[in-house]
Amino acid sequence: SNVSHELKTPITSIKVLADSLNLQEDVPIELYKEFMQDIVNEIDRESKIIDDLLSLVRMDKPSGAMNISSVNLNELMEIVLKRLKPIAQKKNIELLFESFRPVVAEIDEVKFTQVVSNLVENAIKYNNLDGWVHVALNADYQYFYVRVEDSGIGIPKENQDMVFERFYRVDKARSRETGGNGLGLAITRNAILLHRGSIKVHSIEQQGTTFAVRIPLMYSE
Numbered sequence: 001s002n003v004s005h006e007l008k009t010p011i012t013s014i015k016v017l018a019d020s021l022n023l024q025e026d027v028p029i030e031l032y033k034e035f036m037q038d039i040v041n042e043i044d045r046e047s048k049i050i051d052d053l054l055s056l057v058r059m060d061k062p063s064g065a066m067n068i069s070s071v072n073l074n075e076l077m078e079i080v081l082k083r084l085k086p087i088a089q090k091k092n093i094e095l096l097f098e099s100f101r102p103v104v105a106e107i108d109e110v111k112f113t114q115v116v117s118n119l120v121e122n123a124i125k126y127n128n129l130d131g132w133v134h135v136a137l138n139a140d141y142q143y144f145y146v147r148v149e150d151s152g153i154g155i156p157k158e159n160q161d162m163v164f165e166r167f168y169r170v171d172k173a174r175s176r177e178t179g180g181n182g183l184g185l186a187i188t189r190n191a192i193l194l195h196r197g198s199i200k201v202h203s204i205e206q207q208g209t210t211f212a213v214r215i216p217l218m219y220s221e
């Protein structure tokens, strides 16, 4: 039921915007432009929800959907973080990567990239101006570990178990403003579970949040 609600929200807004233009006579061109931009934003939002839902549906299939290869994680994470640097810079957030050793693991590169991107994007989105995001990569003989730590707004204790649920957002308005739809962490957790891994959250309100991921170095079905 929340899927249909979430899918309908942008459509409802588009309808209201278009109707109100159609019902008015002599609409000034500026108003047309403003409403059209709002319509475009709602369409973008709808597309993102559909893409994310499709990506969840694909992951629900048995692990045949996994595309496993041996990947240098230090390199992969450097590349992902480099791509996110400009987003961090907009809020003057320091984005640091610390890797404790060279790590090569059998993973699905696309899905794992999505995991790191989602966690770091959130760490930036739910952060304060001039904050920091620290990402760490480590491994032992059996697992590798990724930690994404931020100096952001934190997650209230009572909401921490819920954040991995589809469409769940602690603050709908804030999530919406930053283009969120509440599917990112559901996708992240599914991708990690497909790797037989785990994800844990630790957070203190107004201080920050840490997501800790653990994934086996060797893939097993």
Ligand code: ADP
Residues within 6 Å of the ligand: 118, 122, 123, 124, 126, 150, 152, 153, 154, 155, 163, 164, 168, 169, 170, 171, 175, 176, 179, 180, 181, 182, 183, 184, 185, 186, 209
């Ligand atoms: P969204 O698209 O809303 O970011 P996610 O599934 O990625 O959806 O996250 C769900 C919710 O968890 C977010 O709306 C936010 O309330 C909370 N959240 C996720 N990451 C963080 C973080 N690093 N700091 C604070 N809150 C977070």
